[in-house]
Amino acid sequence: MLDAEIVRRGDTVVLSRTCPDHGAFEAVVYGDAVRYLEIRRFDKPGDEPLERQTEVVRGCPHDCGICPEHAQHTCLGIIEVNTACNLDCPICFADSGTGPQKHGYSLTLAQVERMLDAFVRAEGEPESVQLSGGEPSIHPQILDMLAAARARGISLVMLNTNGIRLARDPRFAPALAELGVHVYMQFDGFDEATQLAIRGKALTEEKLRALDRCAEAGVSVSLAAALERGLNEHEIAPILRFGVEHPAVTGVFFQPVTHSGRFRADSNPLEKLTNSDVIDGIAAQLPEWFRADDFVPVPCCSPTCRSATFALYDGEDLVPLPRLVDVEQYLDYVTNRAVPDLEVREALEGLWSAKAAGGSAPVAERLDCVACATGMPPELREVAARGFMIVIQDFQDPYTLDVQKLRKCCVSEIAPDGRLIPFCAYNSVGYREQVRLTMSQNGHGN
């Protein structure tokens, strides 16, 4: 671990450090220095997990599981059920693909059940889990795994997928509907150039078919768009406009592409997109709908990691929820002022959270609570509960990894041995490689 300084460079904020072997380097962590200071107040003190799984031996970030130094519980658990995929995306941080996998693995149902049990031990009543990969939809037991998560009382069970199986297998969406699974589908834009660069293949037709099948079956979908500077930033507005119109889509997640794994390892870490760049992009491309201050940082993790809003849309006009409720006032943990209503704060904390996805039952309940408690007239509440969720989620890479942020991370990869490993540590510190090696040597290789 190197000491680092967070410093201002022009309008941006960079992490600056010097390695004895490789010299000085800097990486941008937030694109707007003024807002960086302004959003520090959205920082909620961490909650305790019920169980910590590892001891402190080498110090952060080398003792992951939830170790005694970690300052947060887990809102969202991720289980990567396999390393095999039906695409070979150039940007894959999980280093998955179609061919034979170096240290590839595929989990059994029993293993996934043990991992879910470990998550339940750590969280008590976890609200949200995502099955990922690889491409989890091609795992032969994926439906049983999703059912196992639902059987543990987890209300938001998500499948992170590229949508190909949904498009090609007409039985799949109805099966997900029956299990009450929410689909988290990669959707990076409509331009062929975008798709070739990010996914290695033009997929619009299949994506649209997958979404239509979801709509038909009654499966709700969050679109997840990976954004890369100079490539598909201009597709923010088309993706959002498409999303709010499509009957299956209940939210859009924008994620600046992580330069972990194999993608653009040579890219300039001072030019990476950050959350403020995406927020400014949304406000610039859709000024009739959004301002930058409609996006409020999620207070559970570090304020630069995730910002979100909920939008109300009627087919013509769109109004972000923070215009109707003073969300900032409730989620400000630093400025010394009285919070008018703790019940509303709690509901907003549940909405501005990594465990939330548009269209899910807990989100609808919380939106209704906010609408009611803030004096929104009763006729409006029912509609408000159908808010469309927009999330901007940045991830750390080896250039930007900051253990102070990491210690407050609330998105964890659940490892096959039951450790909960903060997502950005899993991808940037070597845990992923360790897990793959162990799994492939233990006879779970593919």
Add this chain to the structure above:
Amino acid sequence: MATSPDLGALVAADDRASCCAAVYEHPAVQWLLGGELHPGGEQTTRRSLELIGIGRLDRLLDVASGTGTSALLAARQFGCSAVGLEFGARAVEAANAAARAQALDAKVEFRQGDAEALPFADAEFDAVLCECSLCLFADKRRAVAEISRVLRPGGRFALSDVVVDRERIPADLQGTLATVACVGEALSRRGTEQLLAEAGLRLDAVEARDDDAAALARRVQDRLRGARVLGFDRHEGFAMSTSQAIELARSAQRAIADGVLGYAIFAGTLP
């Protein structure tokens, strides 16, 4: 929507005081304004009280005190005692309940009454606060004379209100609804200054708060858009559709940007 008096009938009958009180007591209107019954909300109130140097020994009158926010703030943050006068009976009730809830009922009380005939003796108060209400009073000269009458010599006043340039104000910002929305019959800055002078009040400071006015108009517009998106097109008793109201809020923002419409604090002394 919660039960409400028939605002349309009140507007038609031109029962100004009842109409305004009913509008600002209405839950939908309170939601639209986000609890801020004047531009800048508590910040403007604090600034007004700072300008007149309110302190522990002062007895303050808040004319048109609404649900009591400002009088309670004055007692809580500046330590004065206060009386709030409000025409709307339900607002008075709510304000007294808020005073009890904040354990300020020994220092602050709210009474129902008419700003144009204040139910107080001459020279009874050390200071008077009147926020965003002069614009609503039918007889403004009389209301200001009443403020002057109940102030003791040397007493201070802070009056904050909408100011308009009557020559340039667009037509849609005139008329009954614009009046209820504080714009239709608001005075110009000069007009307000003259009125204060005529009542024997000396003006010590005028502070523009136009940005707060713009922010409030924008908030109202956003919340009206929210209401429309949520399927709320027209409320019985309101004389205009949500879309028309959105246009009015938009027009107000344009007028503020053009310097035709604004908000200001007028602070001074009774010599």
